[in-house]
Amino acid sequence: MHNIYDIVGIGLGPFNLSLAALLNPLSNINTKFLDNKPEFSWHPELMFGDAMMQTSFLKDLVTPVDPKSSFSFLNYLVENGQFYHFLNTDRKSINRYEFQDYCKWVSKQLCHDIDFDSKVIDIKHDGEKFEVIKEGGSYFTKNICVASGPTKNIPDCAKPFLSNTLFHAKSKQMKTLDLEGKKVVVVGGGQTGVETFRNALNGMWGRVEKVTLLSGRNNLQPLDEAPFTNEIFTPEFVLNFHSLSQEQKDSYTQSQLLASDGNTPQYLQEMYNELYLDRFYLKKLPDYTISPMRWLNEIEKEGESYKLKVDNLLNQNKEIIEADIVILATGFKSVLPSFLEGLSDKIAKDSQGRIIVGQDYSIQTTIENGKIYSMNFSRHGHGVADPQTSLMSWRSAMIANDLVGETKYKTTNNSESFLSFFN
Numbered sequence: 471m472h473n474i475y476d477i478v479g480i481g482l483g484p485f486n487l488s489l490a491a492l493l494n495p496l497s498n499i500n501t502k503f504l505d506n507k508p509e510f511s512w513h514p515e516l517m518f519g520d521a522m523m524q525t526s527f528l529k530d531l532v533t534p535v536d537p538k539s540s541f542s543f544l545n546y547l548v549e550n551g552q553f554y555h556f557l558n559t560d561r562k563s564i565n566r567y568e569f570q571d572y573c574k575w576v577s578k579q580l581c582h583d584i585d586f587d588s589k590v591i592d593i594k595h596d597g598e599k600f601e602v603i604k605e606g607g608s609y610f611t612k613n614i615c616v617a618s619g620p621t622k623n624i625p626d627c628a629k630p631f632l633s634n635t636l637f638h639a640k641s642k643q644m645k646t647l648d649l650e651g652k653k654v655v656v657v658g659g660g661q662t663g664v665e666t667f668r669n670a671l672n673g674m675w676g677r678v679e680k681v682t683l684l685s686g687r688n689n690l691q692p693l694d695e696a697p698f699t700n701e702i703f704t705p706e707f708v709l710n711f712h713s714l715s716q717e718q719k720d721s722y723t724q725s726q727l728l729a730s731d732g733n734t735p736q737y738l739q740e741m742y743n744e745l746y747l748d749r750f751y752l753k754k755l756p757d758y759t760i761s762p763m764r765w766l767n768e769i770e771k772e773g774e775s776y777k778l779k780v781d782n783l784l785n786q787n788k789e790i791i792e793a794d795i796v797i798l799a800t801g802f803k804s805v806l807p808s809f810l811e812g813l814s815d816k817i818a819k820d821s822q823g824r825i826i827v828g829q830d831y832s833i834q835t836t837i838e839n840g841k842i843y844s845m846n847f848s849r850h851g852h853g854v855a856d857p858q859t860s861l862m863s864w865r866s867a868m869i870a871n872d873l874v875g876e877t878k879y880k881t882t883n884n885s886e887s888f889l890s891f892f893n
């Protein structure tokens with residue numbers, strides 16, 4: 471007889487780690503979380519020394535729904551003897567290294583609930599239970615929670631050229647990068663694009679001949695983290711937003727791009743100061759161009775180098791940019807993972823082919839016994855907070871409560887927003 475879990479989580483990034491941390495103290499819940507990596511790591515290809523979290527450290531894996539949890543960031547600091555020193559840094563934000571190390575520390579304490587080196591390849595349902603199939607074994611479970619992360623977004627014109635000299639920023643090539651003497655183009659002006667550009671300019675991977683940053687946006691635009699904007703990163707907003715019509719949700723989400731995808735304002739300030747000091751005093755940086763309002767349309771390869779055909783969206787000029795190395799910081803898209811393909815005829819989709827995720831974060835399916843919860847697949851359903859860490863502990867609490875059929879964690883704070891969006 472197989473062990474039948476209450477829930478198996480697929481993918482152990484911060485989102486499922488948060489769920490694992492909330493489910494761990496609950497009695498009579500049998501869980502397992504699977505990840506293909508050998509240990510916890512967080513976007514290691516993009517772990518730059520100057521990269522800061524865009525979210526407060528208090529919005530960690532557990533604190534907003536369980537401030538007494540031993541898996542909090544504050545407890546991590548205390549247990550590691552860092553508490554007073556951390557306070558002396560006088561920072562509101564933490565570095566991505568710090569966040570990764572904190573998550574790794576939590577994952578070590580939850581080691582009995584986690585199987586690393588476990589790549590899930592298929593999932594079946596026999597009418598009673600799920601079978602989660604990994605390379606070399608299976609797990610049987612009543613429910614699953616899919617949080618395997620989004621898929622890289624690659625522009626169509628770049629797809630035929632993917633190689634060691636043209637690749638997405640979240641790729642293994644970033645770990646062995648050598649840009650010495652190269653003409654480099656970074657495509658995409660979101661935070662990853664700006665960080666890649668700045669680190670290339672500062673010689674992290676050798677001294678470039680030239681580095682160009684192309685951004686389709688109107689400018690290098692700051693993250694909108696004003697207090698009223700942040701009211702949309704609250705449980706009450708998300709719960710109300712979820713019940714709007716799809717057209718209303720799509721239109722609002724589109725308008726709030728900078729609330730989630732802008733550049734960290736302090737980062738822009740520091741980069742600008744660096745450029746200023748270099749232009750007028752230090753004169754050491756290699757050649758660079760920052761080009762907003764540019765859209766990459768076509769790529770040609772000539773010998774070992776690329777010709778990028780780019781539209782200037784402001785004056786409608788056509789431009790050609792030469793590159794030896796092209797790094798695509800073109801973001802991510804939400805695509806149903808391949809291991810769910812076997813169940814796809816049981817999964818409901820909207821008119822645009824997107825999965826439909828309920829308020830409790832379970833996917834609408836025709837499966838009668840058992841739920842497929844999902845995290846980071848419902849920006850279109852739950853709004854701009856969905857791919858962010860901002861509400862991750864609340865989202866996990868919603869799933870934990872639904873799974874056990876009881877309010878184990880408080881998911882509403884019963885306080886009205888300062889903004890009357892819905893009444």
Ligand SMILES: Cc1cc2nc3c(=O)[nH]c(=O)nc-3n(C[C@H](O)[C@H](O)[C@H](O)COP(=O)(O)OP(=O)(O)OC[C@H]3O[C@@H](n4cnc5c(N)ncnc54)[C@H](O)[C@@H]3O)c2cc1C
Nearest residue numbers: 481482483484485505506523524589590618619846858859
């Ligand atoms: C560089 C970067 C910085 C970010 N910084 C912030 C920030 O500061 N604040 C913020 O709010 N958001 C940030 N985000 C957005 C978002 O919070 C992160 O992408 C976050 O990691 C999403 O968590 P996740 O658990 O959904 O997925 P991921 O962190 O992508 O984790 C998914 C895990 O699933 C594993 N996996 C995939 N397929 C399988 C499989 N078949 N079998 C087993 N395991 C599998 C992967 O290896 C991975 O370990 C950032 C995103 C990036 C890319």
